[in-house]
Amino acid sequence: MNILVINSGSSSLKFQIVETDQALIDVSQDKVKVKGLIDRIGTQSVAKISVTNGIEIKEAVPIRDHSAALDYIFRKITSGTLNIEGISSIADINAVGHRVVHGGEKFSNSVIVNKSVLKEIEECIDLAPLHNPANLKGIEATLSLFGEKVPHVVVFDTAFHSTIPEVNYLYALPYQYYRRYRIRKYGFHGMSHRYVSYRYRTILNLEREKLNVIVVHLGNGCSACAIKDGKSFDTSMGFTPLAGLVMGTRAGDIDASIMDFLAHKEGVSLSDIDILLNKASGLLGISGLTNDMRELLDEEKEHHDRRATLAINMFTMRIKHYIGAYLTEMGGADAILFTGGIGENSAEIRRRICDNMQFLGLEIDENLNKQKCFGAEGEISTAGSKLKAWVIPTNEELMIARDTFRCVMKVPSP
Ligand code: AMP
Numbered sequence: 001m002n003i004l005v006i007n008s009g010s011s012s013l014k015f016q017i018v019e020t021d022q023a024l025i026d027v028s029q030d031k032v033k034v035k036g037l038i039d040r041i042g043t044q045s046v047a048k049i050s051v052t053n054g055i056e057i058k059e060a061v062p063i064r065d066h067s068a069a070l071d072y073i074f075r076k077i078t079s080g081t082l083n084i085e086g087i088s089s090i091a092d093i094n095a096v097g098h099r100v101v102h103g104g105e106k107f108s109n110s111v112i113v114n115k116s117v118l119k120e121i122e123e124c125i126d127l128a129p130l131h132n133p134a135n136l137k138g139i140e141a142t143l144s145l146f147g148e149k150v151p152h153v154v155v156f157d158t159a160f161h162s163t164i165p166e167v168n169y170l171y172a173l174p175y176q177y178y179r180r181y182r183i184r185k186y187g188f189h190g191m192s193h194r195y196v197s198y199r200y201r202t203i204l205n206l207e208r209e210k211l212n213v214i215v216v217h218l219g220n221g222c223s224a225c226a227i228k229d230g231k232s233f234d235t236s237m238g239f240t241p242l243a244g245l246v247m248g249t250r251a252g253d254i255d256a257s258i259m260d261f262l263a264h265k266e267g268v269s270l271s272d273i274d275i276l277l278n279k280a281s282g283l284l285g286i287s288g289l290t291n292d293m294r295e296l297l298d299e300e301k302e303h304h305d306r307r308a309t310l311a312i313n314m315f316t317m318r319i320k321h322y323i324g325a326y327l328t329e330m331g332g333a334d335a336i337l338f339t340g341g342i343g344e345n346s347a348e349i350r351r352r353i354c355d356n357m358q359f360l361g362l363e364i365d366e367n368l369n370k371q372k373c374f375g376a377e378g379e380i381s382t383a384g385s386k387l388k389a390w391v392i393p394t395n396e397e398l399m400i401a402r403d404t405f406r407c408v409m410k411v412p413s414p
Contacts, residue, residue: 001408002033002092003401007099008138010130011041013069017077017087018401030398034077034084038069047072051082066141074145096142096152097404099191099396100135102128103156105182109413110159110403113139113152121154127186128240153404160190163231168329171239185243187235189217191396193225196339198414199377199392201230208414212333214326216319217394218349219340220248220291224319226326226333234329236322242278245322246315248291251281253318286311293342293349316352323353327360335388336362338380344393345373350380354389361386 001021007014016035036049036057045063050056057076063069076082078089086092098113104124111117118139125132135154142152161169169185170178177183193215201211208230215225222245226234236244236252246252259273266272284291287307289299293315299308327333342349347369354364362385369380372391381389406413 001094001405002087003404004093004096004142005099005397005400005404006096006138006142007397007400008066008135008141010134010137011039011043013038013041013066013073013138013141015073016397016401017084017093018398019086020398020401020405030401032397033087034082035397036073038063038072041066041069045069047076049073049076049082051084053083053085055082057082066137067144070141070145090146093146093150095150095404095408096146097400098135098139098142098152098154099157099400100139100154101131101157101188102186103154103158104186105162105184107154107156107159108162110153110155110407112407113143113154117154127182151404151408153400153407155191155400155403157188157190158186160194161185161187161225161232161235164234168234183239185235185238187223187225187232188237188241189221189223189225189235190232191399192217192339192394193223193227193232193235195396195399196337196392196394197225197227197230200335200337200390212330213335213337214323214330214333215337215339216323216343216353217340218245218319218338218343221250222247222252222319222340222342224322224326226330228330234326244318246286246311246318247282248293249279249282249284251277251285283311283315286314293346297346297348312349312352316349319353320357323357333387335381335390338389338391339394344375344391347373350389350391357387362389364389 003018003020005016005018014037017033019031019033032052034051038045038047040046041063045061047059047061063072074090077084077087100121102124104127106120121132121136196215197211197213200213211227211230213227217223221241223235223237225232242250244252259270263270263273283296287296289308290296296308296312299305323336338350350369351364354362363382364380365382372378372380375393377392379388379390
């Protein structure tokens, strides 16, 4: 089955065509045939398409909206010049899978799109005012190109966390605000946490109920997830993706009173402070240099920049804080799984996170740690380590493709 996977942002559209017929995850049997990104939709758009056969396109083209972006992609794909195996017309696409950031409390699974699903996604706009409208634009564009002949499936970032118990998802605010506005922890990066933990359990041949791990997704956005008995039990992002770990430009956890204090001192509004916490804080805010971990590590090494080091240390210390918290919440875990751009590629950051954790039974093998970079998957702890550590490259697109296949074929999730 050829599945078009769409990840639609407010002015961007990322896509992949994945061939999958598997209900179970065995990555080697899935084929990504083509992938690409149309960026800056509505202004000076740039289109990048890369085909598995090595052909690449990079073009500056005027693209007015998401529908025009999809038209452009399929004009290129079906033009015959890209030689994509098994794809010569839009009739070769069997289903479309969409990433949707927020499913609120309504969606605990991926579902086939119909009118009532669209309405419910719209009703979650309040909870994700930037993301859900952008995701809806992508759905509208594929619906208008493919019509209803092809099934469209939505896969939610929040759905995996629907199993978090009340004791962990509620904020200690007056309860009526949960009742009235559904203010609670939702959690994000669900597809990544789900993929990585499922992949680990497949490699180790574990039953779902036997899975007790902490997944640490470290990219530009970062979150940790405690997975107990195979289910999300707690996670560091909250009502929005601002909470929890120190991220590229997001502050993560802060004392909420700082917002009002800072708004008064700076004479700005609370929404300005919200922007500051989301866009100008985190690694960027502390270092004053960059939100990019690679650049910070270079600055530290080459120029001994004090604030680059401080930003990196705050980043790793907050992760330790969450690992400690989750180990006690869960009553122990079997492994810590690293993923995301930083988690997959930086042996140095993983080393610093795991440093001084021998008392928990965690011991890193320096050589294995150095080897597991740039797409390599596997264990980085020593054979004798009681608490294991692994690197598992995430693959959210594959998760969307697999869920789309499962929804269309009515195969239960493993
Ligand atoms: P993502 O959002 O998952 O694409 O991750 C982006 C983050 O991964 C950025 O902060 C990058 O600097 C970081 N990253 C990618 N490769 C490396 C690397 N080799 N060492 C350190 N950080 C890296």
